Amino acid sequence: MDPDFWVPLLLPLAAWPLARIVAPRLPPRAASWLLTTGGLVLAAAGTAALTLQAFAGLTLAPAVAHAGHWSTQALDKVNVPLAIGCGLVLSVLAGACAHTAVRYARWIRALSRELDEHSPVAGVIILRGKEPVAFSASGRGGRIAISDGMLDALDPAERDALLAHERAHLRLRHHRFLVAITLAATLNPLLRPLCSAARFALERWADEAAAQDIGDRTVVAKAVAKAALAGRAEPRFALAATGGPVPRRVSALLAAPARCLPAALLSATVVLGITGWSAQTVLDAATDLHQDLESAQAFATDARGHLPVEFEGERR
Structure with a gap:
């Protein structure tokens, strides 16, 4: 069997070490872009590999062969059981995506109805x-929700830091990253560690943006720590200052921003190399399938009438 089929399916297993290696060594902004893009490419490549294999099985169906004008006798490389298995996996993934989309739509509607009952300032x-809660929502031009309980848990400077963190999520369009991360993890559950690392990078990015706006990293660290201790974790489809491994975020804020260019470049190279390899193997597999179909069409074409061999009898 062509190894090009397995490469994009097995490469997401590298998400486990990448989640630990890449995120701490890259600036939060670069890590967010790199991990989110890498997760999407790996998820798309795996889905494309399954789709190609399932389509290869469909090429043996008489109706498909008739429409494509190729001979099924020339497609002897197709692994029918594997194609059926890929089709079943794709069906499961499609159902998971539909379920996630429905949950997201319901959450958005419920949240919008709840927030619309209040007048923003x-x-x-x-x-x-x-109940201490604070999060940002992208709808209606972007809104920040914070409860009386969360306000009571923070002093005025820490409130400003928390609001700066949530404003950074809205200003930097982090909710678009979150949608991409959720889609990648749904298409390929093996990518969940990488997607969790990307979500952590988004929180770190907002932390650094808030620290720059406030001008005091210590105040932001205290606000993040107090909010996490007082509040609950953010909803799955929202971003909040209480998200991610809070102790690691606080430690990063209290420490001076690390600048380790060689490690950052190496980490970025590893991620780009893995995603590029995955994408290239899918392109190779698609090219091979296209060439096989062209050969099958040439095999099926009669030298005289240029009709498929299977349907020569119909002309007679």
């Missing part, structure tokens, strides 16, 4: 209640 909605 400078883009900030104060939720009445003692």
Whole structure:
């Protein structure tokens, strides 16, 4: 069997070490872009490999062969059981994507209805209640929701830092990254460690943006720590200052920004190399299938009438 089929399916296993190696060695902005893009490419490559194999099985169907004008006798390399298995996996992935999309749409509608009941002040909605909660929502031009309980848990400087963190999520369009991360993890569950690392990088990116706006990294670190201790984890489809491994975020804020260019370049090279390899193998597999179909068409073409051999009898 062509190894090009297995490469894009097995490469996501590298997400486990990459999640530990890449994220801490890259600046948060670069890590967010690199990990999100890498996760999408790996998910797309794996899905494309499954699709190519399933389509190869469909080429043996008489109706498909008739429409494509090729001979099924020339397609002796097709692994029918594998093609059926790939088709079943694709069906499961399609169902998972549909389920996630429905959940996201319902969450957006419910959240919009709840937030629409409040009047925002400078883009900030104060939720009445003692439960400490704070998050940003991208709908309606971007809104930040924070509860009375969260406000009571922070002093004025820490409130400003928390709001700066949430504003950074909206300003930097982090919710688009989150949608891409969620899609990649749904298409390929093996990518969940990489996607978790990408989500952590987004929080770190917002932390650094807030620290730059406030001008005090210590205040941002205290705000993140207090918010995490007082509040609950953010919803799956939202970004909040309480997300990700908070101790690691606080440690990064309290330490001076690390500048390790060789390690960062090496990490970026590894991610780009893996994603590029995965994409290239899928392109090679698609090219091979295209060439096989062209050969099957040439095999099926009658020298006189240029009709498929299987249907020569129909002309007679």
